Amino acid sequence: xxxxxxxxxxxxxxxxxxxxxxxxxxxxxxxxxxxxxxxxxxxxxxxxxxxxxxxxxxxxxxxxxxxxxxxxxxxxxxxxxxxxxxxxxxxxxxxxxxxxxxxxxxxxxxxxxxxxxxxxxxxxxxxxxxxxxxxxxxxxxxxxxxxxxxxxxxxxxxxxxxxxxxxxxxxxxxxxxxxxxxxxxxxxxxxxxxxxxxxxxxxxxxxxxxxxxxxxxxxxxxxxxxxxxxxxxxxxxxxxxxxxxxxxxxxxxxxxxxxxxxxxxxxxxxxxxxxxxxxxxxxxxxxxxxxxxxxxxxxxxxxxxxxxxxxxx
Amino acid sequence: xxxxxxxxxxxxxxxxxxxxxxxxxxxxxxxxxxxxxxxxxxxxxxxxxxxxxxxxxxxxxxxxxxxxxxxxxxxxxxxxxxxxxxxxxxxxxxxxxxxxxxxxxxxxxxxxxxxxxxxxxxxxxxxxxxxxxxxxxxxxxxxxxxxxxxxxxxxxxxxxxxxxxxxxxxxxxxxxxxxxxxxxxxxxxxxxxxxxxxxxxxxxxxxxxxxxxxxxxxxxxxxxxxxxxxxxxxxxxxxxxxxxxxxxxxxxxxxxxxxxxxxxxxxxxxxxxxxxxxxxxxxxxxxxxxxxxxxxxxxxxxxxxxxxxxxxxxxxxxxxxxxxxxxxxxxxxxxxxxxxxxxxxxxxxxxxxxxxxxxxxxxxxxxxxxxxxxxxxxxxxxxxxxxxxxxxxxxxxxxxxxxxxxxxxxxxxxxxxxxxxxxxxxxx
Numbered sequence: 048x049x050x051x052x053x054x055x056x057x058x059x060x061x062x063x064x065x066x067x068x069x070x071x072x073x074x075x076x077x078x079x080x081x082x083x084x085x086x087x088x089x090x091x092x093x094x095x096x097x098x099x100x101x102x103x104x105x106x107x108x109x110x111x112x113x114x115x116x117x118x119x120x121x122x123x124x125x126x127x128x129x130x131x132x133x134x135x136x137x138x139x140x141x142x143x144x145x146x147x148x149x150x151x152x153x154x155x156x157x158x159x160x161x162x163x164x165x166x167x168x169x170x171x172x173x174x175x176x177x178x179x180x181x182x183x184x185x186x187x188x189x190x191x192x193x194x195x196x197x198x199x200x201x202x203x204x205x206x207x208x209x210x211x212x213x214x215x216x217x218x219x220x221x222x223x224x225x226x227x228x229x230x231x232x233x234x235x236x237x238x239x240x241x242x243x244x245x246x247x248x249x250x251x252x253x254x255x256x257x258x259x260x261x262x263x264x265x266x267x268x269x270x271x272x273x274x275x276x277x278x279x280x281x282x283x284x285x286x287x288x289x290x291x292x293x294x295x296x297x298x299x300x301x302x303x304x305x306x307x308x309x310x311x312x313x314x315x316x317x318x319x320x321x322x323x324x325x326x327x328x329x330x331x332x333x334x335x336x337x338x339x340x341x342x343x344x345x346x347x348x349x350x351x352x353x354x355x356x357x358x359x360x
Numbered sequence: 361x362x363x364x365x366x367x368x369x370x371x372x373x374x375x376x377x378x379x380x381x382x383x384x385x386x387x388x389x390x391x392x393x394x395x396x397x398x399x400x401x402x403x404x405x406x407x408x409x410x411x412x413x414x415x416x417x418x419x420x421x422x423x424x425x426x427x428x429x430x431x432x433x434x435x436x437x438x439x440x441x442x443x444x445x446x447x448x449x450x451x452x453x454x455x456x457x458x459x460x461x462x463x464x465x466x467x468x469x470x471x472x473x474x475x476x477x478x479x480x481x482x483x484x485x486x487x488x489x490x491x492x493x494x495x496x497x498x499x500x501x502x503x504x505x506x507x508x509x510x511x512x513x514x515x516x517x518x519x520x521x522x523x524x525x526x527x528x529x530x531x532x533x534x535x536x537x538x539x540x541x542x543x544x545x546x547x548x549x550x551x552x553x554x555x556x557x558x559x560x561x562x563x564x565x566x567x568x569x570x571x572x573x574x575x576x577x578x579x580x581x582x583x584x585x586x587x588x589x590x591x592x593x594x595x596x597x598x599x600x601x602x603x604x605x606x607x608x609x610x611x612x613x614x615x616x617x618x619x620x621x622x623x624x625x626x627x628x629x630x631x632x633x634x635x636x637x638x639x640x641x642x643x644x645x646x647x648x649x650x651x652x653x654x655x656x657x658x659x660x661x662x663x664x665x666x667x668x669x670x671x672x673x674x675x676x677x678x679x680x681x682x683x684x685x686x687x688x689x690x691x692x693x694x695x696x697x698x699x700x701x702x703x704x705x706x707x708x709x710x711x712x713x714x715x716x717x718x719x720x721x722x723x724x725x726x727x728x729x730x731x732x733x734x735x736x737x738x739x740x741x742x743x744x745x746x747x748x749x750x751x752x753x754x755x756x757x758x759x760x761x762x763x764x765x766x767x768x769x770x771x772x773x774x775x776x777x778x779x780x781x782x783x784x785x786x787x788x
Contacts, residue, residue, distance in 0.1 A: 063565075142681050162683030163567035164637030183685065185567025220567060247570055248561030 054352040058170050058177040061186035062227040070195070070231060076348035077196050077341070083120060084343055093351050094123035097154040101127045102144075103180070104160040109315060109339070110180050110189075114157045117346035121354070123155070141165055145172040154357050155350060158182070163220075176353040184218050184246075190314050191224035193345040195232065197338050198269055201310055206233035211263050211305070212254075213239040214273035214295060214322050217246050217284070221314045222273060226252050239263030240295065243284045244275075260295060264304035271312045272297050272323050280321065288321055298324040302332065310334050365389045366783060367404045371413025371744060376420065376717035377724075377733035386418065388740040391782035396734050413744050416777055419716050420732045421453025421484075421741035423723040425543070425621060426597055426669035427694055428518070429455070429486065430761070431477055432470070433462025437762050438674040440474070443694065444482035446759040448787035450695040451776035452670070453741035454485040454731055459496065460518030466491035466502045468510035475511050483786040484779075485741070487513040487727065489543060492531055498522045501531045504540050513727055516543035516597065519644060519673075519689070521579050523549060528583065532592035541726065543595045544583060546604070547645055551575035556685045558631045558646045566637065568685060571646050573601040580604050584611045587618055595726060596620040599665060600645035602655045608664055619726050620664075622656050623671035624693055628700045629653070629766055639680045639687035641766045643671065654709075660718060661710040666726065668718045670697040674762030692760045696767050702747055702774035712747065740783035749775045 053072040062070070083091055099118040103111050111127060118125040130144065141160070148156060155176045158166045163183030170177040181187040199205055210229050216222045216238050229236045230253045237255040238245065239262075250256055257263035264270060275291065285291045292298075297311065311323075311333045319325045328335060369385035373396075380398065387395035387404065404410070424447065430438030440457070447455050457474060459465035465474065471488050478486035490512035494500045504515060515535060521544065522528045535542050552575050557563045559570025580596055584607060587594045599605065599620050611618045625643050630650045634641045641647060659665045673690030680687050693700075701719065704710045724732030731741045750773045755763040778788035 140678065140682060160683065162685050164685075165683035167636055168681075168683055183567050183683075184569075223565070223567060246564035247559050247572075248564045251561045252564075 055356070057353070057356060059188055059349055059353065060167055060170060060177065060179045062188045062191050062224045062231070063186065065231070067231045070192070070228060073192055073345070073348050073352060074196050074199060076351060077192070077344040080344040080347035080351075081341070083347070084340070089120050090122065091120060092122045094118065094121040094354055097123045097354065097357070098152070099123040099125045099155045099157065099350070100148060100153045101125065101157045102130060102148065102159070103128065104130045104158075104165070105181070107159055107181070110159065113339070113342040114180060114346050116343050117350055120343070121347055121350055123350070141169060142172055145169045149173040149175070155353060176357065178349060178353065181220050183220065184223070185220050186224045187220040188224050189342070189346055189349055190221050191228040192349070193338060193341040194225055194271065194312060194314070195228055196341045196345055197312065197334050201334060202268060205229065207235070208268040209235045209237065209266050210269040210271060211237045211239055211267040212271045212273065213260070213263065213297065215244045215275045215279065216240050216249065216273065217244045218276065218279070219273050225271065226254055237263055237267070241285060260301045261304045264301060267305040267309050269310055269312060270297060270302065270305050274314065274316065274318060275322050292321055296320070296322055296324060297327050299327060302327055312338060315339070365394070365405045365408035366411065367408050368411045368413050368418055368742065368744065371416045371418035373398070373418045373734060374713050374716055375734035376713055377721035377735065379713060381713055386734065386742065388780070388783040391740055393734065393736055393738050393740050396736060411744070411778065416744045416746055418742060418744050420720040420734055420738070421743050421779060421781065422451050422697060422719040423454040423727070423729070423732050424452045424670045424672070424694065424697065424719075425456045425667055425723045425727065426458060426623070427455040427672035428460060428674065428690075429457040430674060431461065432473065437676050438760060439481070440478050440486055441481040442759060442761045443672065444478070444484045444486065446692070446694040447484045448779045448781070449759050449776065451698045451743040451745060451779055452484060452694050453743070453779060453781050454487060454729070455694065456487045456489050456513055456727070458518045459489050459491045459516060464491045464496045465489065465512070466494050466496070468503065468506045471507055471510040471512050484781050485731070489514045489516045491515070492517045492542060492544075493522060493527065496520055498524055499527060501527070501534060504535055505538055508538065508540060514541040514543045514595070517545065519545055521545050521547050521549065525582060525586065529586050529590065532586050532590040532594065536590050536592040539593070541593045541595060543597050545597050546576050546579040546583065546599070548575045548579050551578065554685075556642065556646070557634060558648045560631070560649060562631045562634070566684070573603050576601060576645055577603040577607060580607050584616060584618060587611070587616050588614070591617065593617050598623045598626065598645055598669065598671060599656060600626045600648050601652050605655060605659045605664060612664065619666040621667040621669045622660060622665045623669055624697050624700050625671060625691060625766060626653065627657055627660065627668065628703055633766070637684040639682065639684055640691060640764045640768065642684060642687050642689055643691050644689040657704055657709045661714055666718065667723045668697070668701060668715070670694045674760050675764045676762050680764050690764065691766045692758065692762055692764055695758055695760065696753065696765060696772065698745065698776060699772040699774045700767065703772070705747070706773055740780055742780045743776055744778040744788070745774060745776045747774045749773065751775060
C-alpha cells in the first residue's frame with residue numbers, strides 16, 4: 048500500500064475514529080519529519096503554495112508556535128489569527144468567522160477553541176481541511192500523537208506498557224485523546240486523581256481508575272502528569288495547592304512507586320510545585336523537553352497527511 | 361358560522377376522560393358539544409355541516425401546559441399568532457403560555473396584554489401563566505390574586521427554579537389560600553453549574569460538563585416537603601429521571617396534592633441523539649440515558665406522571681448555531697407533540713387513550729378548565745387525526761417562526777387532519 052493513502056481523512060478532529068493503522072502511519076511520518084527538523088536546511092516543499100491559518104480562540108503560545116513552525120518547514124504560508132481580541136468579541140459568531148475565513152480560500156485551518164465541539168462545528172462550515180488544536184475538554188489529537196511518538200521512541204513500543212495519567216482528568220482534552228490513542232495501540236491506561244477531578248463514567252473509557260498515587264503508579268512505565276488550572280485549586284475542586292501537591296504532586300518519592308525505568312511526561316505548561324516538583328520535571332527520567340520537539344514533528348506529519356488529500360486543481 | 365350545527369361522523373372516537381372508545385359521531389352546536397353518539401349517528405339537524413371522519417381518530421383537542429409563545433419581547437422567535445398556528449397544525453387547541461417573556465408576566469397588565477393579543481391574533485385558546493416571583497428573580501412573590509383576576513391560569517417562573525426555600529414556602533402558603541396552582545421547574549441551578557447535558561459517560565466523551573439527576577430530584581424533594589407543610593396545589597413541570605419518580609411515588613402515597621408533567625423530548629429522545637453536538641437537542645431538563653427514558657414512559661403509562669407537554673421553546677439561529685455549551689436550551693414542539701407521542705403507542709409502550717388523556721383530560725383537570733373531554737356541554741375543541749400516516753419531517757414546513765426541532769428529517773407517524781376550536785375549523 049502506498050504510504051500516502053494510509054491516512055484517508057479530510058480533517059483531524061480527534062483521535063476518536065482513527066484506527067491503529069492510521070495512528071501508526073502518522074507516527075511513522077513523524078519519524079521522517081524529525082530528520083527534517085534536525086537538518087540545517089529544515090525545509091520541505093510539500094505545502095508550497097498552500098495557505099495555513101492558525102485560528103486560536105484561546106491563547107496558547109507553544110501549540111500555536113509548534114503548528115506555525117510545522118507549516119513553515121513544509122513550505123506553507125502560515126497566518127496566525129488570535130481571535131480572543133478580534134471581532135468575535137463584537138458578537139460575530141464562530142460560524143461567521145468560519146464563513147469569512149473560508150472565503151479567503153485557505154487550504155488548512157488549525158483551530159483551538161475553548162468550547163468542546165467547536166472545531167467540529169467549524170469543520171462543517173468550511174471547505175478546507177481542519178485540524179483540531181484543542182477544543183474545550185474534548186480532544187487534543189496532536190498532543191496525544193506527540194506523546195505516543197515520544198513514548199515509542201524511548202520505550203521502543205506502546206503495546207503492553209502501563210501508562211498512568213495523573214491529575215485533572217475532568218477538564219483535560221489531553222487525557223481524553225491520550226486514553227483513546229493509547230488504548231487503540233494496546234497500552235494499559237490508568238487514571239489517577241481525586242474523584243472530584245475525574246469525569247463521570249470514566250470507568251467505561253477502558254481505563255483503570257485509582258485515587259491514590261502509590262497504587263496508581265505501581266508498575267507504571269510512563270507517568271503522565273496533567274496541568275491543574277489555577278482557578279480549580281482553591282477549594283472548588285481540591286482544597287488547596289498544598290494539599291494537592293501533598294497527595295497528587297509528582298515528587299521523587301511518588302515517582303519511586305513506579306518502575307525504576309519509568310519516564311515522566313507533561314503536556315505543558317507546567318505548574319511547578321503544584322502537579323510536579325521541579326527536580327522531577329528537570330530530572331533524568333523526564334521526557335518533557337523531548338515532547339516539545341516531537342510536537343513539531345507530529346504536526347508536520349499531520350499537515351503532510353492532510354495535504355496529500357487536498358485538491359490539486 | 362358559530363351558530364350552525366356540525367356533525368363529525370364515522371371516526372373512531374376516544375374520550376380520554378371517561379376512557380370510552382368506539383365508533384360514533386359528535387354533534388356540535390354554538391361552539392360546544394351538543395351530543396355524543398356512541399355507535400349510532402345522532403339526529404343531525406337539517407342543514408348541518410358534515411365532516412366525515414372515516415378512518416380517523418376523533419378526540420378532544422390537545423392541551424399543552426408548557427409552551428413559550430414569544431410575546432411580548434421575543435417576536436423574532438415566535439408570536440402568539442405563529443405559535444397558535446403551529447399548535448393548530450399539531451392538534452393543540454389550548455396552550456398555556458409560559459411567563460419567561462420580556463418583560464416577564466409578573467404584572468396584571470401583561471396578563472391582560474397577552475389575553476388581548478391572543479384574542480386578536482391566535483387561532484387556538486391561549487392561557488397565560490404568570491410569574492411566581494417578581495422578575496422571575498426568585499425573591500418576592502407576585503400579586504397572585506390580581507394576576508389571577510386578570511386571567512392567569514397558574515404561577516410559574518418558567519425555566520427557572522426558586523432556589524430560596526423560604527420564598528417557595530411563602531409562595532405556596534399564599535397560593536393555597538387563593539387556590540392558585542404552582543407550576544415549578546425543578547432543576548437546581550447550582551447543581552447544574554456549567555452542565556449542559558446529562559451527566560455520564562456520553563457527556564464525558566464529548567468533553568461536556570454533565571447535569572446530575574440530583575439537580576432535579578433535590579428540588580422536587582424539597583418542594584414536596586413544602587407542599588406537605590402548606591397544602592398548596594403543586595405541579596412539577598418536567599420530570600426526567602427515575603429518582604424523581606421515586607419521590608413522586610412517595611408523595612402520591614402520602615396523599616399530597618401533587619401532579620407532574622414530562623416533556624415530549626424526555627419521552628422520545630435520549631442523550632445519544634445529541635450525536636456530535638447537535639444543539640437542537642439541548643433542552644432542560646437534559647435528555648437522559650435510554651433506561652431513564654423508558655422509566656418515565658412507564659411512569660406515564662401507569663399514571664404516576666399526569667401530563668405530557670411540548671415544552672415548546674423557539675430559538676433562532678443565533679442562539680443555536682453555536683458550540684454546544686454556548687447554545688441556548690430549547691426545542692420547538694407544538695407541531696410534533698402528537699406525532700412524537702404516537703411513536704410510543706407504535707412501540708407498544710403506552711396505550712393511545714392513556715397518551716391522549718395525558719394531553720387532554722389530565723391537564724384540563726389540573727388547570728380546572730372545561731375542555732379535554734368528549735362530553736355534552738364541553739367546548740367543541742376537537743381533533744381528527746390519522747394515527748398511522750407516516751411522514752418525514754422537514755423543518756422548513758413548520759409553522760413556528762423558529763425551526764429548532766429535534767425531529768428534523770425524522771420519520772414520524774400520525775398526522776392531524778383537522779383541528780376545531782369552539783366548533784370552528786382552524787386547521788385542515
